[in-house]
Structure formats: structure tokens, C-alpha cells
Amino acid sequence: MKHVNEIDTEAAIKAAAKKVFMKKGLAGARLQEIADEAGIGRTALHYYFRSKEKLFQEVWRDVFKEMLERSVIIENAEVTVVEKMQLFADHYFDKALSEPELDIFMLNEFNNNPEIMNEILQSGSPIMLMINDIKKAVECGELKGEPQQIFITMISICVFSFAGKAMMQNMLKIDDETYIKLMKARKAYVIDFLKTAFKP
Amino acid sequence: MKHVNEIDTEAAIKAAAKKVFMKKGLAGARLQEIADEAGIGRTALHYYFRSKEKLFQEVWRDVFKEMLERSVIIENAEVTVVEKMQLFADHYFDKALSEPELDIFMLNEFNNNPEIMNEILQSGSPIMLMINDIKKAVECGELKGEPQQIFITMISICVFSFAGKAMMQNMLKIDDETYIKLMKARKAYVIDFLKTAFKP
DNA sequence: ATTGCTTTTAACTATTTGGTTCGACATAAT
């Protein structure tokens, strides 16, 4: 029978690993640092997750799922495209505000190591649906511009706000707290911006 | 006296290093891979640039300079703010199109290892000048929105287009060539978008 | 308490990787 604290330890390790991986990336992270962060011996890591690779996979799976949950695209036909976009941004900012480091980590590992994507899952379709919605709206004269470009613009405004954290903090010379405040204000700004930015 | 091929080899190493560092990041890059890429023995790297750290510094310096050149902010009082923003985007897209991987690399290393910034230089001011210009324009009723937010939006639209390359390629299921085409189209789109997006 | 399982630690091994030394060869200066 399993001892009671296994779940705790395992969760603690994953949390610690997530933290370190997010800060240093896969290649930069050290198992020792993860172990220290989790308050256990380094070999216990191997006991729970045979290898660094395996541990990373676990963390990545979770992070990726979080990212998907963060990028909810409403399928409801009752709301207008602009409202869909606003809902997207609203939800995205809420989630991202609670874990601003996730965006750059995703982008990063995505880039360094594109193949990790394939193993996990194919998300695909909702994006195309939204682009299609935008397309229809453009044809109706409700929006202006090339649908793909509109979509990219929306994503940029949301994702870069967090992926560019370090860069922006340096440019604007602001600390973590001020940054969070700025992003809270940005949420409202973006939702309002989306309302008018693509109007013909 | 220096033998003739020193310059070539040195340049070849730097080019190779840049390539590998951009793909794998500082921590992920291997000297062997850089040497192979440059077509020389691994020890020659040490001959030219004593250590990995030193080599990275050199590459980073160049890359950073490129990034600054890419982000030119016009100081001319003769042109309107919107025109300044358009000029910024125009120039940025031109430069970025010739080396799309640079953006994510910058963001990345910036994030993993914020201290590398401090050593190089303090760029600072032109950004504040532009934000000030935007502020004035907002006060005149020429633009609408919080100046910092407008600035961040502009940066997002430009930088994320390239920093999010891997992510976008995966989302839209497109190859490198198609991506470049999309970004060429995006340049025109963004310049046009900036003209109207912040209008009151 | 004994037994049997689970968890954790300590000690060890293997591998990867950055860095050094030294000699061979090339090129330039005399």
C-alpha cells in the first residue's frame, strides 16, 4: 500500500520542476535545483520520475493543458465575432495574470524543440473556426482586414503582453508588482481596443 | 603577422555560434555543434574565443545591436505620431523578415538570464520619447487610449509576429516559406492597421 | 514484534561537456 505522503511529494516535485523549468528552460534546469526547491534529495526525483526527460514531459503536458485552457475560443453562434474576441482576451488575461511566466516558456520550448509538440496532441480546429468566423464578419462588412491577420493581431496583443514580460520590464524600468498592475489595466484596455480596432 | 584566414575563421565561428545559440539557447548549445557548423575542430573555438561564455558574449553583443537597429524610433518632429509608428513597423518588419529567429532568441535569453542585459548598455530613452509623443497626441485628441498601452500594443503586433513563429506555424500548419509570405503580407497589413487602430 | 511493502538517502558510476596542453603544420618575415 502506498504511503500517505507520496501524492504530496510527487506534487511537490512537479511544482518545483515547473518553477525551475519555467525559469531556466529544459536545457538550463538542473535536477539538483529542482530537488532543492522541492526540499528532497536529488535521487528521489529519479524514484518518482525516472529521468529528467520524463519529468519534463510530465510538466510540459500540464503546462500545455493550461495553455489550452487559457486560450478558450467560444463556439457559440449567438455572440458576435467581436464579442468572441473580447471573451477570448478576457479569459486569457485572467489566466495569464495568475502565471505570467508561462507564455514565454511555451514560446521558448516550442522554438528550441519543436518536436515535443507532436507527441502531445493536435489541438488545431477551434482556431480555424474562429478565423472562419472572422472571415464571415469581414464579408458582411462587420470587420475590416485579412482574417488571418486579424487573428494574429489579437493573439499578439494577448500573448506578447506576457511573453515579453522581461523585455517590457527592462524597457519601462518597472518591477514585478508594477508590471502586474500594468497588465491588469491592460486587460481592460485590450477588451476595449478589440471593440473598435478592426471596425471598417 | 596574422595569417589571412583568421578573419574568415573567426567570422565563420561567430556565424555558426549565432545560428546554434539562436536555435538552442545559451544553455542548450554545444560547442561541438558550433564547431561542426563552422567546419573546424572544437578546440579552435577555444583558440579564438577562450570560453563558451566569451563566445556567447560576442554573439549576444551583435544580436543586441541588431535588435536596436531593428527598433528605430524616429525623432523627427515633422512627422505625426502615427507616421512614426508606421515607420517603426515598416523598418522592423524589413529587418525581422531577413532574420525571423532573432526575436524569440532575444526574448528568451532575456528571460532566462536577465542579468546579461545590464552589462551591455542602457538603451532606454527613445522609448520614453515615443511614449511621450503618444501622450501628447492623446491629449490633442489625435489618438485614443493610455499611452503606455498604445505603445505596448504596437510593439506586440511587431515583435510577436516573429517571436511567435514556431507557435503560429504550428497553429496554422504552415511551413517556413508560407510563413515568410504571411509576414510579408502582414507588414502591409500592420502599417495600414496602425493608421486607424488608435483613432478616437 | 515481525513481516512486507514503500519511500528516502548515501555512495557510486557513466557520460557529457567545457577547457587545457602540446605538437604538427602553415605562413610570413628575415
Added chain:
DNA sequence: ATTATGTCGAACCAAATAGTTAAAAGCAAT
């Protein structure tokens, strides 16, 4: 041609780090 200096690779070294093994410690059922 000889000498001096620059270029570069083979072999080696040392440190860091991932991974293994085996034994100790902890917990729960009997």
C-alpha cells in the same frame, strides 16, 4: 633556407550532472 609566429587538431583533463544500486528508514498490516 631559416626562423618566428599564427593556426589548428589530437589527446588529455577536470568538473558538472544525469542515472544506478543497494541499503537504511518509515509505515502499515498481521
